[in-house]
Amino acid sequence: MAKAAIVVLAGTEGHENAGRVFNALETAKEFAENDGDEVELVFDGAGTQWIPELEDEGHDYHELYQAVRDNAAACDYCSGAFGVEDAVADSGVVTLDDYEGHPSIRSLVADDYEIITF
Template sequence: MKTKLKTAIIILTDAKDATQEALTRMLNALAMADECRRAGDELAIAFVGSGTRWPAKLSELGHPANAIYDRLRPHIVGASRSCAVRNEAVEGLESAGIALVGDNEVEGMAGVFSIRRYLAEGWNVVTF
């Protein structure tokens, strides 16, 4: 019997500069997520920090990761609201149909995506 995992993939890498390092980290995040999907694992993908800029880029038809991104869309649980505001990514997230999540209510911020809740629920949390 195959072991089923609960994996939360948190994408922090920045799409703004489109460096090889940033793109490679994103591709590795999507490759791991796709492996989890194919294995039937419980999977959650979130965009946090400057990673909130990625959905707008990944939604572009010409982007090299567009096809895998589209396959993984059902597993995207959202993007950090406060991070999206700080990184001027709200419009891109909204146009990509990604929910803004602020379930970690930090004073003075618009609500941050809670990573702790995944740990509390026994998920494996992997950051890229």
């Protein structure tokens, strides 16, 4: 049994960041498909900008995102700071504000999650 927290920090600008979010989604999907594994997919910082993009049914990664969406969460503070607070709220993705408005990475580590950043 593996426990992984996939943290997306890459913004939506540029081809390299699209590659990062694709790899994050693919990695999350691999964990989600393995019985006994636990996975959390956290959109943090500029990564919160991906949620409205991925919610768009026309986006190339929409289907992959849908496969792991139930494991997804977003930083509450960063959603506002990066101007996607309303879109994240509309998406229904859970927002995290465990530590000063942000997700608690420490809590994930304390719960034995391996932290993987993209």
